[in-house]
Amino acid sequence: MTDRDDGPAAGRPMRADARRNREKLVAIAAKAFARSGVDASLEAIAREADVGTGTLYRHFPTREALIEAVYRHEVEGLVAAADELSQSRSADAALAEWMQRYVDYIATKRGMRDSLKLLLESNSPLFAETHGLVPRTFRGLMEKAVAAGTIRPDADSADVLHALSSIYSASDGPDWHERSRRLVSLIMDGLRYGAPHPSSGT
Known part of the structure; x- marks a missing residue:
């Protein structure tokens, strides 16, 4: 050390x-x-x-300074992952993997929720600096998958992200992470259902 x-x-x-x-x-x-x-x-x-x-x-x-850095790191990591996955996977596979990584982001955010609430009430610039980054990133991935015909064309990114975000308020438990991953897989199955050009998911 x-x-x-x-x-x-x-x-x-x-x-x-x-x-x-x-x-x-x-x-x-x-x-x-x-x-x-x-x-x-x-x-x-x-x-x-x-x-x-x-x-x-x-x-x-301070502990708050570390919490701010972690939150910013998690948001920036999600944004960067979208580009990386889009370059190496099919559009729907990139979307599916990103959604699973979103579970890890939510897990970290849940662990910090009380402190994040205090930061929000203190008018920390953190949220203004990161506002909208995750929804815009997710919308971009959805649009690529729609354009590729590998998810249903009527899918709305705001609706899907709202469904994904519901795992934030799900009850705690030792199996929370695994249940959340299964939920994401079910949502992705629903997005692929009725796609014009369904892919193998790889």
């Missing part, structure tokens, strides 16, 4: 090793929050990232 890290500094670019440490902390924190909520131990997060707690606090002086 190392605790040598410059951390962010105004007007100075972040060192490559500091950037890697920051990215690692955010990725590990996302999994910890999804698993245990925002009360997850910051010390445990730092230990799993193989950095000292001093490094963690230099990057994220």
Whole structure:
């Protein structure tokens, strides 16, 4: 474990090793929050990232700062995944895989919900900066699949995203993640039903 890290500094670019440490902390924190909520131990997060707690606090002086970084990271990850999947999969397969990744995004968001509510009430710029990114990304994937004829042409992205978002408020339980994945698969089956040119889904 190392605790040598410059951390962010105004007007100075972040060192490559500091950037890697920051990215690692955010990725590990996302999994910890999804698993245990925002009360997850910051010390445990730092230990799993193989950095000292001093490094963690230099990057994220407060728990709220880490939560903001995790939320932004999850949104940006979903947006980036759409481009990556569209380049390597058929339009409907890209949509299906993205929807499954959306479950992981919701899991992390559920773990942070109380803190996100407080951030919203505090007028944090976080939500203004990320507003609309996920719906626009999803709409783009849907439009590509409709154009390819691999999902039904009457599908509306806002309706489908509303159905997907219902898993956010589903009751907690050890099988929540698996149930959510099955629900997404059922929704995707419905989108493929009646498609002009159904694909094999690969």
